[in-house]
Structures are given as structure tokens and as C-alpha cells.
């Protein structure tokens with residue numbers, strides 16, 4: 001599923017299509033692709049179909065101000081050689097079907113149905129604009145040289161992530177932080193975002209909230225509206241004294257948009273969103289605010305009827321099951337019985353490390369942007385950054401480093417998709433951590449007690465009292481043999497690569 005845009009240049013007669021009733025993300029993504037084809041001497045058409053042309057004022061403004069050459073069509077003059085759908089997938093119910101000799105798909109939603117060979121789908125990205133930014137970068141195109149394009153992509157991400165509040169993937173953060181957009185345009189679009197009808201929808205929803213009697217949760221459905229309205233409603237619900245977590249949803253013709261909030265550390269909104277959407281779509285964001293999407297086709301495939309009653313029932317059932325199924329452990333305060341645990345020892349394997357002081361002056365602070373989130377550390381002479389077997393980044397003190405790792409002469413190769421970057425908060429300078437990384441071998445260290453999980457567990461470790469590590473069925477819960485209060489979770493696939501059962505020495 002790794003598409004190179006340059007592969008599409010072998011075609012001549014090209015149509016770019018976004019979903020019916022396009023939003024800013026779809027328009028921005030199509031615009032980016034249009035610019036790419038133009039730059040490479042092609043003459044693409046950029047279109048969308050559906051019931052009616054765009055009327056929403058922020059989108060009309062966006063199209064005018066940025067010069068987006070999109071057209072509303074009901075038919076194509078002839079069958080194109082290539083049709084690329086952006087921010088949607090060919091064959092979906094919200095994508096008017098046009099015939100073409102070849103199909104390509106660029107999207108960030110969950111996959112539904114069969115995909116053509118030419119496709120790039122990054123379901124963990126907050127917007128299709130981010131997917132496009134990545135594809136253009138691979139072709140050596142700098143979006144910051146084209147302010148209209150930069151502004152469009154920035155606005156696409158912004159509107160798809162509730163004003164960046166539901167951003168989680170590092171690629172999304174890069175687009176948010178390093179794009180040279182025209183701020184006057186963004187301010188103007190932002191201030192013509194809602195119609196007065198949409199504020200009425202907001203008021204109606206607030207009038208119909210379901211407050212659970214047993215749990216501090218609230219759920220409500222709103223009529224189809226701008227997704228940012230959902231964010232506003234959920235933010236308001238969260239401020240209610242009896243509400244700790246909330247879900248607001250809106251049933252659209254092609255799927256259900258969710259906005260999820262939590263103000264307690266025991267529930268991370270992004271995790272709750274992805275739990276609710278599991279199998280039917282996707283969800284993500286961060287601790288307090290998250291968003292999600294349930295695809296109509298996938299819901300129907302699960303036997304859920306596509307109406308208000310059944311969708312509300314589905315969301316409520318998942319919401320309640322989320323709390324019923326989860327055990328919470330506060331390491332340090334909790335004594336875990338060793339029943340069912342076995343002893344394991346770490347295998348020898350190769351990983352990467354960087355001395356933090358090589359990246360920044362001791363005394364300063366660093367933000368490390370990784371797939372798991374932005375990690376902040378204080379730089380001192382004895383801090384090392386470890387790059388784990390799956391590319392995960394975590395800090396380690398020199399003393400522990402010396403005890404558990406030995407150096408290796410081999411070159412370091414980063415094993416995962418998004419290479420972590422360090423960002424200097426003051427200068428904005430970005431460094432690829434992997435450029436400074438060396439290779440080392442993990443040499444076992446003391447053993448652990450571990451048990452394969454059959455249930456969901458949230459562990460607040462001794463290192464971090466505010467954020468839990470989630471373990472689900474198939475992951476392992478572990479505690480150090482030399483300090484059983486040090487409880488943590490190890491992902492199932494990482495456990496298999498890095499631990500082996502401890503055999504009795506004299507057996």
C-alpha cells in the first residue's frame with residue numbers, strides 16, 4: 001500500500017475526485033494532487049459529484065481565496081484513463097460512481113471493501129491532507145513554496161481534527177507545526193465556519209442529552225452538522241459536574257462522526273474513541289479530546305441497522321462495556337498476586353541509543369516526536385534515549401544503561417515507519433534522532449514475572465502517575481523480580497520478540 005505519486009504520471013487523461021459534499025480536507029487533498037500533476041505537465045480535472053454543489057460559506061471562501069479549481073459535475077464527458085479518489089474510497093456510498101480505466105485511492109479512513117493496487121491509505125492519520133503532504137514530500141515537493149497549497153493543507157487538517165485538538169499522529173503534528181500558511185485566510189475561514197442553523201442543531205442536542213444514572217457518562221446525537229459543532233457540544237458536556245466522559249455523534253449519509261471527551265486520568269479519550277469504533281471505523285486524538293468515525297458499510301456488515309435508535313444503542317453498549325471490562329492497577333499502591341505468573345528473562349537483542357546531551361545542551365528541555373506521542377525530557381549528562389525494538393523511544397539513566405546494555409559496533413538501522421524527531425522548542429530546529437543513534441545490545445538484566453492478559457488492564461506505573469499503559473488480551477502484564485511493585489505492560493508482539501521463559505539453572 002505504498003504509493004508513489006510519480007507512478008501516476010504514466011497516465012494522461014486524469015480525473016481527481018473528492019467525496020460528495022466535500023469538506024475542507026477533501027478539497028485540500030485534491031488541490032494538492034492537482035498541483036502535483038500540473039507541475040509535472042499533466043492537465044488533470046478536479047471534480048466532485050453528489051446532490052448539490054458546495055454552499056457552506058467557509059468552503060466557498062476557501063475555494064475562492066486559494067484558487068482551488070474544483071468543479072461540481074453530474075457526469076464525465078468521457079471515461080478517463082485514471083481516476084483518483086481523495087479523502088474517500090472508490091465505490092463508497094458517498095462517492096458518486098464514475099467509470100475509469102484505472103482507479104487510485106488516497107485516503108485516511110478505515111479501509112472498506114477491496115482497494116485497487118494504486119492506493120495509499122493511512123488510517124492513523126488525522127487528515128487526508130497529511131497523507132498528501134507526505135506523498136508530495138517523497139516527490140521532493142516543498143508545500144511551503146506554495147502558500148495557497150500550504151494554507152489549504154493546514155486548513156484541511158485543522159477542520160478534520162476539531163481545530164487540531166484531536167491530532168495524535170506525529171505526521172499530523174508536523175503538518176500543524178511546520179506549515180507556512182497564510183494566517184489571515186485561516187482566520188477568515190474559521191469565522192465563517194458555522195451557519196445559524198448549525199447553532200440551532202447544537203441547542204437541540206444539548207436539550208436531548210442522555211445522562212447515565214450509574215456512571216458519570218453522557219451521550220447525545222446531533223443532526224448532521226459541521227464536525228466542529230460536535231466538539232463544541234462535547235466540550236460543554238464535559239463541564240457538567242456529573243459528567244466525566246462524553247460522546248457526541250452525528251449520523252451522516254456515509255457514516256457516523258464521533259466526538260469523545262474525558263476529564264479523568266483513568267480514561268483516555270483517544271483510547272475510548274478507538275474502543276467504540278473498533279471494527280466499524282477508527283478513532284484517535286489525545287487524552288482529553290478525541291474523535292472517531294464509524295463507516296456505514298462496516299456498521300451494516302456488523303448487523304447494525306443504520307438508524308438513530310440502533311446507532312445510539314451501539315454506542316451506549318460499547319461505552320458501558322468499556323468500563324465493565326477494564327481493571328485498573330496503580331503500581332506502587334497495589335500488591336499483585338503472583339498467581340498465574342511465570343518467570344521470564346530478556347533475550348539478547350539489538351536496539352539503538354542516543355546520549356541526550358548530543359542532541360541538546362544539558363539543562364535544556366527536548367521534545368521528542370514519536371509515533372506514541374510527544375515525549376518531553378530534561379537533558380542532563382546522564383540521560384540516554386533508547387530506541388526500542390519497534391522504534392519506540394524511552395529515556396534511561398546512565399547507571400541502568402551500563403547495567404543492562406553493552407555497546408555494539410554495528411550501524412544502527414531504525415526499524416519503524418515514523419523516524420522520531422527532536423524539536424528544539426526555542427529555535428524550532430528539528431533533528432532526526434536516528435542520525436545520532438548508535439547500536440547497542442540489550443543483555444538481559446534481572447528477570448520478570450509475567451502473565452498473558454485475558455482482560456483489559458490499565459496500569460499507572462511508578463514512572464508516570466498521570467498516564468496509564470493499556471494492556472489488552474494477548475499483551476503481557478509484568479513485574480520486575482527484584483521489585484514487584486514495578487508493574488507494567490508489554491505489548492504481545494514485543495514480548496514475543498524480547499522475552500523468553502527463565503529455565504531453572506540446574507535443570
Ligand SMILES: [Mn+2]
Pocket residue numbers: 025026087108126127128160
Ligand atoms: Mn478527511
